[in-house]
Amino acid sequence: METDQYVIKQISIFSENRPGRLAAIAQAMEEEKVNIFAFSIAEADQFGVVRALVNHTEKAHKKLTSMGFIVSFTDVIAVRMRDEPGGLYAIAKVLGEAQINIDYAYAYSGRDAAVLILRVNNVKDAITTLLEHGVTLIENSFFR
Amino acid sequence: MFWNKKMETLQGDKLAVLQHKRLTWTLHQIDKVPFYHQRLKEAGISAGDIRSLEDVEKLPFTNKKDLQGGYPFGFLAVPLNQVVRIHTTSGTTGKPTVVGYTRQDLDNWSELIARNLTMVGLAEGDVFQNMVNYGLFTGGLGFHYGAEKIGLTVIPSATGNTKRQIEMIRDFGVTAIHCTPSYALHIAEVTEEMGVDLPSLKVGMFGAEAWSESMRSELQRRLKVNAFDSYGLSEMYGPGVAFECPEKEGLHIWHDCLLTEIIDPKSGERVAEGERGELVITPLVKEAMPLIRYRTGDITRLIEDGCPCGRGQKIGRITGRSDDMLVIRGINVFPSQIEHVLRSLPEVGDQFMVIIDRINYLDEMTIEVEMNREYFSGELRDLAKVQHKISSALRDVLGLRTTIKLVEPGSLPRFEGKAKRVIDRRGQLW
């Protein structure tokens, strides 16, 4: 099965826990006319990682790197989720049964459905499994 | 290559005879300093009691506080009209230390620098850029006159304007540089940012702060130089006291001019041969400011004799200062140990800072570490792994738990002079 079109590039940005870093990222994206679809912040003891789903990923990467940020790309998948009770459970159950780990997930409200962003330990298998169970995945072209 | 082969290779009885003769002269010289006259009287010792080199142990120590107490000219053994230059070193507390030089002192000093430069292979035809402070700091003028003495083409570039420094190295075909190791690292960073290289460089002489073997390999790789350690202190003229020969494995100290001892910093007793301790020096030919048993505060050891180059006994590279030594929860820590650990880990970037606080009566050491970009996978747990790796490596060496804070590259301060990488906030009131 062809899975490449469902692999989405998230940008992950190393960020110290100090005031103004998130604002700096957001402002830079605005200046570059990069649209942020969704983002989440994961924090550890002394630092964090800002994860963002944007259009123009290369432009965003270049701009942030030039500002001194450490940036890398991470492969994620985007799932269209029924905006009703049990929507998340259905997806988690399918992946769990296929022995695929979800490292983390975050969601945003799309135009007509909630969208769940998933980082899993095996992207290719996750895509195949979810498609086989009739789950709708969003293609990466949507985020360009 | 030797500058003064006879003196540089003098050993055994011949050396001892010369040292003793010069020590006797020095004891007469210090008697002209009221401080020493008084101190020896109190100790009940006169110059005549020092019959052999071993008798040096009977003499009292001199420390930095004594010198500060003599501010400004209390330690001069000659009238001021015979002093042709003055340098000072800033004290962290109180008055600076003043060092005076007669014309003969300046000659002796450049002689030592000349030996060092020749020892690392420099000679007429080499172009030398001296990238240290040229003011009251002894590193500038000290190296300058020694380099001119052996006929190098000297560029007194001093510090600052790093891009211009790099342009000069390239445009003038500079073959040798002298600066602090932290500034050398900064030069390497900026050179890489500028996307240029420094093809003429072959020798880098780094001093004024303790630096590690891993720092050496990093500087040698990034600047493509052969890196030599330079040791000195203003109280003994300045730089030039001891220097690495091409064999490395320690620094040759100039025994015809300096009588060395290694003591336990706490008891003041001499340590066993080869053991680590504080370096104590009695200069043997200083006219304007003779000293006896000066406690340098630097931690080193005497290395077994027999360097293939033929020169005298070496001292080990300085592993810290007795006053830089931090006592964290009762454990002795030298910032150089921390640096050594960090530079051995590829995940660590260029700079770090150590911050010490006292929280609930306990010393807490936090180390801010710049990340190496290439080791960011985008995953939080990989960052946690790096953090853990650094703290375990430090615990293995220091025997202490530390908090590691990963920070963005370029966010910590850069230093052009002596790096100040430790912030000790334990003494502060809030």
Ligand SMILES: [Zn+2]
């Ligand atoms: Zn040697």
